[in-house]
Amino acid sequence: MSATPPTASLLREGLWHQNPALVQLLGLCPLLAVSTSAINGVGLGLATLFVLLGSSLAVSASRQWVAREIRLPVFVLIIATLVTMVELLLRAYTPGLFRALGIFVPLIVTNCLILGRAEAFASRVGWRPAALDALAMGLGFMLVLVVLGALRELVGAGTLLGDAERLFGPGGRGLGVHLLPGDAGFLLALLPPGAFIGLGLLIALRNHYRLRRAGAAPAEALPGAAPA
């Protein structure tokens, strides 16, 4: 096996340097559609993380005996199986969240982040770095989902974790915070344009921070140049 990147560097790549949502711009369809509340973000983030972890492990474990020619259909089969299992489990044990995430759970199959990591990373390394990479990428994706969800929920509905019982059952009801009076909220944030604006702001913020740290020289490539 070739040199395995150290743990810390894998985590840094997934969470920051190669963040799937902010840098690679992968999996934007579910990201933009579901991030209407922080809880939705946690829910879809966890589901995606689970599928990514499972698929990376399976792809890495089977890489010796799956011929290069058929690796893509095998990856797709593995991912589809995991997504179907997640969907059934969500329907059985967190029906409220399943209703909220709706169509986007089956759509995890099409999240190019998962196939991308299987092809670019997991199929080339052992199970340990593959799992770590999946964990880091999944967490990076979830982080953006939650931050964007919280942002949109706060601006759009004036609440934070307002629908926590969807994930945590009746016990989660007390977790929510109502920050704006009544129904006040800036509606645009909850609508699709709000998702694009919010994600754009997050990317801009990240770029701003990186440019400032790099001094005045904007030498590094900025995300968004390549299609996802």
Next chain:
Amino acid sequence: MSEPLPTPWRAAATLAVVAALSALLIGLTWQLTEAPIRRNEAAVLRAALDAVLPPGEGEVQTLTMPAAPALGHAAAFTLWRRVGAGQVQALALPVTRRDGYSGDIALLVGIDPDGEVTGVRVLAHRETPGLGDKIEHTRSDWITAFRGRSLGDPPPAQWGVRPEGGAFDAFTGATITPRAVVHGVRDALIYFERHRAALLAPPPPVPTD
């Protein structure tokens, strides 16, 4: 001697093994989750029935009616009735609206024998979160405005939303969703009037064992 299989056969065998494993895993998960999923669905339906039917002694029975395009049912559909002392006390009509903002809206409309609405609940929808989803009882009490209404109250022409001259509130920034629900309740009442005899016919006595 142990010649490796030609590549296409090997590839096909690998795919077959992976597919079989996938099927096995999904089958096991289904075995594990089937019962809770059915329980959840039954619980959602029971909660909705409890909410739209007035409290009563009778027992809830199902009744199958032929296709009713006005209610969004292209094939025969099932409704629920609370039957007590040989009389229908109230019924719950399922209505599917296709004119929501995104996707179908499934409603359950409770009606008493006098043609008065006893309650309405949304069973399923895909309306905009924070906007159209105020038709959900958990998000706003808008849906309770139908209780006690009937075809004459308000008059038929006013079974719409306020911005369009109707008697029911719309939401700020969302007219299409509440309009679809209002029209769904209205069509359920019209359906009830047209099929009153069949809907209120007492069920055949159930043989006791």
